[in-house]
Amino acid sequence: MIRFERVGFRYAEEAAPVLSDVDLEVDEGELCLVVGRTGSGKSTLLRAVNGLVPHFTGGILSGRVTVAGRDTRDHPPRDLADVVGYVGQDPRAGFVTDVVEEELAYGMESLGLAPAVMRRRVEETLDLLGLETVRDRPLATLSGGQAQRVAIGSVLTAHPRALVLDEPTSALDPVGAEDVLAILQRLVHDLALTVVLAEHRLERVVHLADTVVVLAGDGGPAAYGPAAAVMGDAPVAPPVVRLGRAAGWSPLPLSVRDARRAAAPLRARLTREDTLKNDAAPAARTDGAPVATVRGLRVRYGPVPALRGVDLTVARGEVVALMGRNGAGKSSLLSSLVGLVRPEAGRVEVLGAAPYGLRARAMVRRAGLVPQEPADLLYAETVTAECRAADRDMSAPEGTCRALFERLAPGVSGDVHPRDLSEGQRLCLALAVILTGRPPLVLLDEPTRGLDYAAKTRLVEILRELSAEGHAIVLATHDVELAAEVAGRVVVIAEGEVVSDGPTEEVLVSSPAFAPQMSKIFAPLPLLTVAQATAALVELA
Numbered sequence: 087m088i089r090f091e092r093v094g095f096r097y098a099e100e101a102a103p104v105l106s107d108v109d110l111e112v113d114e115g116e117l118c119l120v121v122g123r124t125g126s127g128k129s130t131l132l133r134a135v136n137g138l139v140p141h142f143t144g145g146i147l148s149g150r151v152t153v154a155g156r157d158t159r160d161h162p163p164r165d166l167a168d169v170v171g172y173v174g175q176d177p178r179a180g181f182v183t184d185v186v187e188e189e190l191a192y193g194m195e196s197l198g199l200a201p202a203v204m205r206r207r208v209e210e211t212l213d214l215l216g217l218e219t220v221r222d223r224p225l226a227t228l229s230g231g232q233a234q235r236v237a238i239g240s241v242l243t244a245h246p247r248a249l250v251l252d253e254p255t256s257a258l259d260p261v262g263a264e265d266v267l268a269i270l271q272r273l274v275h276d277l278a279l280t281v282v283l284a285e286h287r288l289e290r291v292v293h294l295a296d297t298v299v300v301l302a303g304d305g306g307p308a309a310y311g312p313a314a315a316v317m318g319d320a321p322v323a324p325p326v327v328r329l330g331r332a333a334g335w336s337p338l339p340l341s342v343r344d345a346r347r348a349a350a351p352l353r354a355r356l357t358r359e360d361t362l363k364n365d366a367a368p369a370a371r372t373d374g375a376p377v378a379t380v381r382g383l384r385v386r387y388g389p390v391p392a393l394r395g396v397d398l399t400v401a402r403g404e405v406v407a408l409m410g411r412n413g414a415g416k417s418s419l420l421s422s423l424v425g426l427v428r429p430e431a432g433r434v435e436v437l438g439a440a441p442y443g444l445r446a447r448a449m450v451r452r453a454g455l456v457p458q459e460p461a462d463l464l465y466a467e468t469v470t471a472e473c474r475a476a477d478r479d480m481s482a483p484e485g486t487c488r489a490l491f492e493r494l495a496p497g498v499s500g501d502v503h504p505r506d507l508s509e510g511q512r513l514c515l516a517l518a519v520i521l522t523g524r525p526p527l528v529l530l531d532e533p534t535r536g537l538d539y540a541a542k543t544r545l546v547e548i549l550r551e552l553s554a555e556g557h558a559i560v561l562a563t564h565d566v567e568l569a570a571e572v573a574g575r576v577v578v579i580a581e582g583e584v585v586s587d588g589p590t591e592e593v594l595v596s597s598p599a600f601a602p603q604m605s606k607i608f609a610p611l612p613l614l615t616v617a618q619a620t621a622a623l624v625e626l627a
């Protein structure tokens with residue numbers, strides 16, 4: 087279905103190659119997962135499948151890419167649209183209409199399908215992806231996860247033979263991600279759909295993949311083969327695989343189920359005492375002084391209620407993970423804390439002042455928000471200029487922002503336009519800009535989209551340092567592994583209300599939706615992270 091023969095690519099004559107010597111042969115009915123570090127070229131490879139690379143990006147492609155027998159060199163994306171559906175990293179960037187239903191029908195219209203068929207497929211897709219409640223909504227009003235579902239739905243309705251998906255679950259809540267991946271797997275099994283998918287949260291997909299492509303990241307050759315074989319020494323690996331490697335299990339488990347089986351003898355011998363000696367995340371250094379206080383907060387967008395009476399206090403040194411289904415109201419709460427939305431009722435205070443109506447200068451001294459779309463924060467022409475501006479705007483010593491960026495995403499040239507950074511690199515830049523101001527209240531909306539495990543670890547280190555210095559951190563995230571690593575407390579929001587609020591190990595371990603992989607393997611023992619699990623195993627030995 088999809089064949090790459092000795093494919094190489096560079097974005098410009100003088101630039102280093104992003105892809106070199108990539109050989110792939112993805113069969114009909116195969117689910118192929120593309121993995122690699124941040125900036126290793128995953129998106130570039132996916133864009134080469136439907137011809138966006140090089141027809142839209144420019145650059146120099148060598149070798150040959152064929153899809154259903156058509157050479158992409160002679161067939162630009164529009165000539166491939168009947169075979170390949172493509173969903174990019176930023177779902178909103180691909181929207182062509184204004185309303186959910188229209189967007190779902192658009193692809194079919196351009197293929198000239200009969201109205202009755204279109205109608206039926208739109209209904210099926212609304213059900214399949216849980217979008218019936220927002221079917222009449224303007225696309226601009228959707229939450230991040232709702233938008234991602236629409237983007238996936240709009241290519242599914244056209245019934246393509248191959249689907250190319252760039253981080254299709256990055257904005258989805260854990261249960262929603264499982265549902266979407268289960269749908270894809272069913273289409274692969276039952277209808278022989280071919281899927282090529284890039285993903286950083288391997289814990290969500292690796293067990294569903296038939297084959298895996300690992301991009302080296304330095305332009306070196308890519309590894310390609312059956313999932314289990316390739317994951318043995320891949321530079322990125324989900325928690326179960328890292329545990330399997332540390333414990334020396336063979337065959338290497340790819341799913342929680344396999345790992346639980348392998349861990350059974352150990353689990354029987356592990357006691358609560360063993361797990362208490364583990365290297366737990368440092369407890370938050372909080373003196374209890376509140377940084378932010380929210381009382382009875384209600385937010386509404388026209389007829390849509392987003393928050394319905396939220397109470398929350400965040401103290402110095404706390405790291406709080408906000409979790410909950412897509413559309414639950416997490417972003418609305420973060421926006422309220424920086425005064426971007428006006429409360430309908432209730433009170434919000436950050437260091438004694440109500441954020442709504444506060445001047446920008448007064449606001450940045452209290453709170454900084456990294457939004458879901460990091461590009462919203464970036465306006466300069468180069469990375470260097472962006473960093474200089476951040477130092478100046480936040481009155482930070484020169485070089486502060488650049489040093490933070492270098493720590494989060496090492497080795498990126500300062501001359502690059504922020505637009506040309508990979509998704510993960512751009513997020514790191516937005517994080518660096520906000521952290522340059524060292525605001526007492528740090529707010530992060532889904533801060534791991536596009537980040538590989540190493541980058542996530544560096545982010546976790548930085549957040550722990552900030553927390554140790556007394557900053558309060560609130561992060562809205564669907565990444566349960568991140569919450570397990572960094573948060574001391576988890577607040578779950580459902581339908582605009584707080585439904586649970588407590589220490590991370592209590593809230594996550596007992597939740598079927600939010601339990602990290604280690605909890606699923608070792609429950610009821612309070613092990614959340616690979617570091618904790620391996621430390622407990624060492625204790626046993």
Ligand SMILES: Nc1ncnc2c1ncn2[C@@H]1O[C@H](COP(=O)(O)OP(=O)(O)OP(=O)(O)O)[C@@H](O)[C@H]1O
Nearest residue numbers: 097124125126127128129130506507508509510536
């Ligand atoms: N339009 C472009 N012009 C110039 N360089 C680019 C462009 N798009 C991407 N790059 C560079 O190519 C490299 C690979 O980017 P790509 O987006 O393919 O990586 P990725 O593996 O998908 O990253 P992420 O995991 O962060 O999404 C990066 O170093 C990036 O800076």
Ligand SMILES: Nc1ncnc2c1ncn2[C@@H]1O[C@H](COP(=O)(O)OP(=O)(O)OP(=O)(O)O)[C@@H](O)[C@H]1O
Nearest residue numbers: 227229230231387390392412413414415416417418
């Ligand atoms: N400008 C708007 N107009 C109308 N409704 C909106 C607007 N912005 C958000 N909403 C709705 O408010 C609700 C809460 O949205 P919010 O973005 O806070 O959710 P979220 O928990 O952050 O979701 P996600 O996990 O998908 O990012 C959703 O139903 C969303 O569709």
